[in-house]
């Protein structure tokens with residue numbers, strides 16, 4: 001063990017100080033969500049609640065107003081799941097197949113396509129918002145969860161393909177050659193050899209996509225209708241609804257509810273989360 | 285057992301790319317052990333992949349048992365291949381690896397079991413059957429990858445540098461094992477290596493390649509003793525053949541080549557009379573290290589044997605021989621000396637040059653002069 | 655028959671994606687580009703307008719403000735995140751006990767939506783009840799903090815929240831970079847008698863140049879696309895004093911019925927991204943060739 005010299009004490013105090021800074025907003029959110037409104041006005045951000053009350057949580061979940069309706073965020077919470085689960089699943093599957101083809105079944109033009117895709121990672125989504133809205137409208141998918149799933153699949157595809165391609169190029173081509181000689185075809189090699197060794201990248205991909213889609217606001221606010229809004233949009237509406245007194249405790253409870261699934265994923269599978277972050281960091 | 289014929293085979297990666305393989309013609313007999321050697325990048329793996337059907341053929345034909353298989357799928361060619369990286373399926377156990385091809389062929393369970401047992405016994409890997417490849421040592425992985433090939437009982441085996449990733453001792457062991465297997469099974473084998481001992485000891489015939497071309501195809505002793513050009517001569521043998529550039533003169537003692545040692549002294553070596561047309565010109569004498577030795581009194585008076593007094597440079601005792609470097613024509617050449625006879629660095633020693641089995645090359649095109 | 659199918663399978667598998675990427679990325683960019691050259695308002699209108707929308711954009715106060723804001727926000731956000739990230743990474747790289755736990759704490763904001771981040775900081779920076787009240791309670795009665803409602807300062811609240819959310823990520827990138835450096839280099843320098851600060855300054859940090867560049871690319875990308883954070887934290891206000899191009903684009907294209915103008919602003923955003931990305935990719939490719 002290293003001795004605690006003054007230098008190391010200094011290092012540790014800085015690190016701990018920053019821990020406090022990073023944790024402070026979460027703490028504030030939690031404390032506030034358990035306070036009553038008078039308590040909020042009487043105390044301050046970091047003061048403990050006089051009495052711990054759960055009213056704000058129930059209200060945020062079930063009865064708070066998010067724009068025109070006053071049914072809390074619960075419906076939107078499930079909307080987000082209904083959108084995220086299929087979108088994550090589909091984009092991961094397509095990404096795995098694409099990555100497999102680009103890495104091991106190259107054909108003329110497949111590399112060009114990959115370059116186009118890679119470049120596509122960098123475009124700001126604002127440039128595709130308007131035409132996509134027109135397209136969704138044309139196919140009757142405007143304001144539907146299906147439409148949102150489609151959008152998330154299309155623009156998530158680029159990243160999932162990138163993940164899997166980078167993983168599969170590190171798998172030696174000789175493995176595929178050996179399997180071909182053993183009589184295996186395209187899908188046999190994919191399902192029997194590639195997928196079983198892809199567990200880590202599948203985890204990375206699922207977690208990355210889930211976090212991105214759950215946390216998305218732009219597509220949600222542009223393409224969802226009142227009954228398909230994801231939780232981020234509902235949270236924003238709830239916070240900015242300007243009727244009556246501001247209920248900060250309800251805002252905070254709703255914000256925590258919106259953050260719970262991704263925080264949960266982060267705590268449970270942090271390793272994969274960080275790996276995905278660095279690998280897919282182009283998305284920003 | 286099958287024959288394999290490669291006829292006027294060309295390969296280009298991409299339309300405007302240069303030829304990776306150029307006019308390759310090889311006929312392999314049933315049960316023959318053919319070895320491909322050549323520097324890395326010369327196209328050996330490409331050729332193997334084309335035989336296996338993993339790469340498209342640009343032009344030419346590949347025939348198995350006399351039938352053109354250019355458009356036959358890899359899996360229908362009945363070929364097994366062992367790779368340098370072993371290419372074991374990491375998610376499957378050893379058993380699963382061996383079984384994979386059999387399952388695809390829809391062989392029933394009992395037959396598969398019998399086959400696995402047979403192969404496992406043959407390669408002594410019975411105790412490894414339930415392990416994953418990652419739990420095996422390099423040598424064990426190597427055995428498994430051979431087992432996977434053997435289980436298929438294919439017509440032709442392809443080995444692409446199968447022993448390159450093993451350490452020296454294991455490599456020798458596996459070499460013996462492969463030789464025994466071939467003798468026992470008698471199948472046709474095409475085998476790539478860059479280890480010349482492997483080539484010399486395993487092959488029925490050796491094909492030497494360079495830059496996509498087949499330079500020479502012949503038995504190990506033909507390749508070693510009768511090389512077609514300077515590249516083949518220099519490629520096989522360790523230490524490599526010495527090349528002495530000398531000018532040829534007709535003297536009263538017959539045809540002579542003159543050389544200069546590092547003490548600026550002229551030396552003469554006798555050359556055979558059939559090189560008479562090179563008098564007044566220069567040529568390259570190729571002489572192997574074992575043809576430059578201590579003076580051997582029994583050979584002394586034979587034709588084409590001469591003794592030169594030269595200063596010894598660095599000595600490298602290898603055990604059975606001592607390799608000595610001497611400088612001739614400004615180039616270091618190696619001689620194989622008897623380790624029991626005294627020799628010290630810097631000493632002047634009489635060295636006997638036996639040119640009776642030396643080979644001669646034209647310095648302009650590096651081709652053999654016959 | 656079976657064999658030809660096998661031969662075509664890779665292409666068949668990839669073709670839907672090729673179609674989607676070509677149409678939904680490149681096609682749509684072209685479409686937006688075209689819209690920006692028309693008179694489109696609430697509905698697409700294909701009457702040619704030339705560069706009219708771009709001229710309107712340049713003369714639009716709100717657009718100019720949002721661009722200046724982006725510059726302020728972007729530069730501060732990038733510089734602070736990178737300095738903070740590097741510093742924390744170096745400190746964390748000193749055989750720290752509980753390193754894993756500390757890293758987890760620094761990085762968790764990255765798992766949150768910018769909407770959540772914005773909501774939280776909006777409360778913390780609340781002029782009456784937030785930070786200000788806390789400082790007063792703690793005895794610092796002259797403390798004043800009203801950036802959120804100040805025309806001049808609201809854009810800086812975006813910097814605070816964005817740095818809080820993303821600096822841990824920059825830290826993770828640098829930490830990975832530090833771990834990737836061959837430790838024998840450091841040992842060699844120590845034997846040569848270099849002090850630890852010299853080693854960091856002269857040897858290790860220069861080795862992290864590529865990490866530095868990718869951190870700049872990523873953070874600038876986050877900055878340019880920033881839409882959720884500004885929506886949740888300031889909604890561009892007060893007035894439009896903390897507006898950003900992404901919010902400008904959304905507002906004009908979708909709520910104000912200025913589709914042509916919105917499209918033009920989107921194209922300008924794309925141009926901004928390209929202006930950063932193309933030189934970077936160019937130098938990357940050149941380095942790779944060498």
Ligand SMILES: Nc1ncnc2c1ncn2[C@@H]1O[C@H](COP(=O)(O)OP(=O)(O)O)[C@@H](O)[C@H]1O
Nearest residue numbers: 297298304322323324325326327328329330331
């Ligand atoms: N898939 C490929 N595409 C383009 N060129 C290739 C490909 N595979 C091999 N080559 C080129 O063909 C030449 C021969 O390669 P290879 O057959 O692997 O050589 P060897 O096995 O003899 O070392 C090399 O120059 C290599 O760069």
Ligand SMILES: [Mg+2]
Nearest residue numbers: 328329330444
């Ligand atoms: Mg090779």
